[in-house]
Amino acid sequence: MTSAERVRMRTPDVSTDDLRMLLALARTGKLVTAATLLGIDHTTVSRRLRRLETGLGVTLVERGTDGWALSEIGRVVVERAAPLEQILQEVRDAVSGDEGTVRGSVRLSTPDGFGTKIASVAVAEVIAAHPGISVELVTSTRPISSRASGYDLAVSIGEPRQGWLASEFLTNYTLGLYASRRYLNTRPRIASPTDLTDHRLVFYVDSHLNVAELDLARRFAGMHVGLGCTNVSAQVEATLHGAGVGLLPCFMAEEEPDLIRVLPSEIAFTLAFSLSSRRNSPAPDAVGLIRQAIRSVVVARQDLLVPRT
Template identity: 30%
Template sequence: MDANWDDLRLFLAVAREQSLSGAGKTLRLDPATLGRRMQRLETALQTTLFAKSPQGYALTDAGQSLLARAETAERAMRNAVADLPASTDVLSGQIRIGAPDGCANYLLPQVCAAICDQHPELDVQIVALPRVFNLSRREADMAIAVSAPTAGRLVVQKITDYQLHLAAAEGYLGSNPPIQQLQDLRGHRVVGYIPDMIFDRELDYLSDLGITRVPLASNSVSVQINWIRQGGGVGIVHDFSVPAMPGVRRILTDEISLTRAFYLIRHADDRRNLRLSLFAKALTAGLRAEVARLEALA
């Protein structure tokens, strides 16, 4: 399994500081969280990257090899940002993005606002719908999806992976039987999608867990999250949404952990559209950074 840029960015800080505390100060992350992310990276790569001791984190041979790759990726990211034009009049006019409502509610607002700060003449419209967008009908200039389409005249770019876990409100957990393993969910009210309205197989989280009854169901991620926030039950949530849910915490994180991805989809005819290409570059970079930031706070 390959490391993504979010993993490499954190790895670079630990490798350079040779300690979790030093890297945590640089990244403004809790050292314990950073330690878990490094352990997850080592597990994903099936190799030991650091020789850990009271004196700090020293790179192993495998770690040194990954460091070279990570620094190459870092230079590529910097070059990509440097290639963006500095003038504020390059990105202007209206751009419409279609996206599933989890991304549209918890990621796109702040990412697009930051882009508009740099390009005041730009107007961005976010269309949040729980379905696949039809770019051939020009429903949007570009769309974000949770799976890569295989048909149509489309250009597809993977943006980033993201994580999902079970979560529940502290109040719900305190007033119901403890949840210590997956089997314990049988005695709890589950929040999730309406089964026959799941528009993408990647969103069918609960069936993968063997859960067939969903007492509180909606086709909207926002509705599901509000149910969970208000103590309605237990459900799968995006890690990047957890910081926006005070009083909600993830559970069974060692037993249940899901990874999905976001893809940017554009019509093939727009490949040579400089304005849309510049926006797409800024959008993908912003989404990667924001997912990494919010997941680190989860």
């Protein structure tokens, strides 16, 4: 018998306030963060969640490596309960005379380069036009777990994943080799790929690289990583200051006038960004505005994302 079937065989004891605890934990993935969001102590959140699970007779959340994740039945419950916060806010707006105002808090996860150059621009435009929306932008270059929680929208590197996430293709982007003008004027000439063996690569730390699509350093036989950085913005800065030849996203490097692209016709890697969203977001209107703004900035910056060689 499945968990859902057991629930249907009994009259569950459900508190609306306890459901708010579950929604907050589903959104943040952390007890302490959920408690801060609700303005209460994390032990209260834990106790109320246990009461909700006891009342329903099912396990709603499970401890994961990165915090708390929803169980299969937990995702079903959250999806059904997601409109609750929106309804409560609409009641408040009706009383205060603010009906029609888009409100909500959106948690957005992106790779750090995308967050710096694209997502932050999109978010700024939205919150300037809609003061009732607040956004938490978390940057991390890592794959999206099929059981991930803690965000409303997430941009990730790679093609859209299948599963309970609503995932869609966002855009392609190109990585190329770049070096500073000063570096190129003082180091051995780079006229062909074989010349790269005289230079050091600036790229990710191999042991910390969790995204398979970025496993590109091995494509450069005889060229070792002289400086590895887990943050692509640091890679750009290191390349600007002569640490070596950087394998960088073009949408970041092309905006630096002192960086020159090396061997553009011979070396270019095209990857994809995907956009995933939670189907149970408590602020669907706010999420929709952020998604639309991200897509608009992506369209406006296509010449940088995929430059012509």
